[in-house]
Amino acid sequence: RQAAFRADVSALLEQVGTGKESLSFMKRRIRRLAAQWGMAAQQLDAKLHGRWRDEKKILVHVGFLTEESGDVFSPKVLKGGPLGEMVQWADILTALYVLGHNLKISISVKELQGFLGVPPGRGSCPLTGPLPFDLIYTDYHGLQQMKQHMGLSLKKYKCHIRVIDTFGTEPAYNHEEYATMHGYRTNWGYWNLNCRQYMTMFPHTPDNSFMGFVSEELNNTEKHRIQMNKVRNMAVVYGKEASMWKGKEKFLQILHRYMEIHGTVYYETQRPPEVPAFVKNHGLLPQQELQQLLRKAKLFIGIGFPYEGPAPLEAIANGCVFLQPKFQPAHSSLNHEFFRGKPTSREVSSQHPYAEQYIGRPHVMTVDFNNSEEFEAAVREIMRTEVEPHLPYEYTCEGMLERVHAYVQHQDFCSPEAPLPSVNSSRTLQGSPIVLLPNSTLLGWASNATAPPCWPPLSALRLLLSTDGQSCVEACRGADLVCEPTFFRFVNNKDALSRLEVQCEAVEVETNHIFPAFSVLRRECGLQKDPLLFSCAGHRPKYRRMCPCRDVRPGQVALCRDCL
Numbered sequence: 001r002q003a004a005f006r007a008d009v010s011a012l013l014e015q016v017g018t019g020k021e022s023l024s025f026m027k028r029r030i031r032r033l034a035a036q037w038g039m040a041a042q043q044l045d046a047k048l049h050g051r052w053r054d055e056k057k058i059l060v061h062v063g064f065l066t067e068e069s070g071d072v073f074s075p076k077v078l079k080g081g082p083l084g085e086m087v088q089w090a091d092i093l094t095a096l097y098v099l100g101h102n103l104k105i106s107i108s109v110k111e112l113q114g115f116l117g118v119p120p121g122r123g124s125c126p127l128t129g130p131l132p133f134d135l136i137y138t139d140y141h142g143l144q145q146m147k148q149h150m151g152l153s154l155k156k157y158k159c160h161i162r163v164i165d166t167f168g169t170e171p172a173y174n175h176e177e178y179a180t181m182h183g184y185r186t187n188w189g190y191w192n193l194n195c196r197q198y199m200t201m202f203p204h205t206p207d208n209s210f211m212g213f214v215s216e217e218l219n220n221t222e223k224h225r226i227q228m229n230k231v232r233n234m235a236v237v238y239g240k241e242a243s244m245w246k247g248k249e250k251f252l253q254i255l256h257r258y259m260e261i262h263g264t265v266y267y268e269t270q271r272p273p274e275v276p277a278f279v280k281n282h283g284l285l286p287q288q289e290l291q292q293l294l295r296k297a298k299l300f301i302g303i304g305f306p307y308e309g310p311a312p313l314e315a316i317a318n319g320c321v322f323l324q325p326k327f328q329p330a331h332s333s334l335n336h337e338f339f340r341g342k343p344t345s346r347e348v349s350s351q352h353p354y355a356e357q358y359i360g361r362p363h364v365m366t367v368d369f370n371n372s373e374e375f376e377a378a379v380r381e382i383m384r385t386e387v388e389p390h391l392p393y394e395y396t397c398e399g400m401l402e403r404v405h406a407y408v409q410h411q412d413f414c415s416p417e418a419p420l421p422s423v424n425s426s427r428t429l430q431g432s433p434i435v436l437l438p439n440s441t442l443l444g445w446a447s448n449a450t451a452p453p454c455w456p457p458l459s460a461l462r463l464l465l466s467t468d469g470q471s472c473v474e475a476c477r478g479a480d481l482v483c484e485p486t487f488f489r490f491v492n493n494k495d496a497l498s499r500l501e502v503q504c505e506a507v508e509v510e511t512n513h514i515f516p517a518f519s520v521l522r523r524e525c526g527l528q529k530d531p532l533l534f535s536c537a538g539h540r541p542k543y544r545r546m547c548p549c550r551d552v553r554p555g556q557v558a559l560c561r562d563c564l
């Protein structure tokens, strides 16, 4: 069946259910953004010129909200607990619904079993018939629940699953045997999925799929009005829980010399002692009221935690400058409690690396908060500069619809991939026109008649050799491209090595997450033996990676130019 865009979200609101504060929060959000989603649907519809879109049967099982997983989030919704996940799930539900898919929602193991047709009861009782869904969106909790209740059949059906995974899962952690043998085992990883089945909150590593969420959009009149009404010396602090404020008084005091400081810190009866007396605390605000506060404020200031949440994008969209601390050294699962046990080695260079790297000045300033002079100079600069409200396209409703549409229609982890010539072959790239880019380490080919069908289309491929110790995430980004894990299998061969003019004295084929790569010391090349370990994120000193990059649609890093 052809999917038809939907404009009215009332049926979705009914499906979301009641009885938990988290569900009420999500429903308020869906209702508040409904008109914006409706407009975005019209825009995408026009852009796709009525192209055929399959209507998919989709199950959304929100594992972290189930009682069986302990549901620690719902009771904290009104008490300053994390809301980012709920923001994202609300937006995923709305996007799938607005795109016109046939949606079922479950927030308990019982509902999950009912939808899957698994007889209720204890233990693992494998599903016998065909899976009644094309796609299942869940999270790590949900995955564990499916393993327990679908038993052996999970393996058979797992290509249909998508895992919403805020911070991301890198290939070395996802590969069970490799993770176990090489110390990448964590509390979450090793499900042997295709890593693009993990969908993240921000575009961390292209090994995963970037799902994202949306922020409120403004029309030109609203933008203009907001700019007129900005209060030059008003700052709002990012941090709704009192514990986040511990030990932050020093730089808040400096800020207070210049600006009036507002907070939205949850409290029960008394003012939390962590919040300095000079801060005007509004208590935790409903999302809509927070937006109003951000519209007046000139500055939104991060104090180190939470990492990578939605609020800074909302602040920037409402015309604030986001001032945040640079982390030196970067925080990661190796050196920071919060990230410990998370299935990624990603280095977090500031409180919000997306804001730092993808948005930057004048909307975002990332400085060393321990350096009072640098901090003070930044505050003075912010008070002087006029900035316009800004929202990256990929965080608008249309941007999210476009991306989710492309994933739903094109990502396929179930069909077997067409066999490629062996890694020793020198035939794969033959006959394809080479595009040499200025530094001559980049090449690509525009068309390849013998290539199997592939999404993203192979025409987007640009091959590149990283510098010593650099990952493909960084190498491709340095060339204004994006690492594309789908393409690794086309460049994991001797021919690609020779096209890159890598002088290898020997070529080995090994199970190693940094391969394909070139060892600078031994002058040897390594090709990848296990496709599950192809990794954009992998890097090691004294190794240069062979990186399959692709082009990018402006404002939509998840998609290549011809990906729609």
Ligand code: UDP
Pocket: 081, 082, 083, 084, 085, 087, 239, 240, 264, 265, 283, 284, 285, 286, 287, 288, 290, 306, 307, 308, 309, 310, 311, 312, 314
């Ligand atoms: N938020 C809110 N009221 C407040 C402060 C924040 O509703 O007083 C919302 C905010 O609009 C954002 C969400 O909380 O969409 C998540 O915010 P944050 O960036 O703090 O991420 P978290 O750590 O909660 O995931």
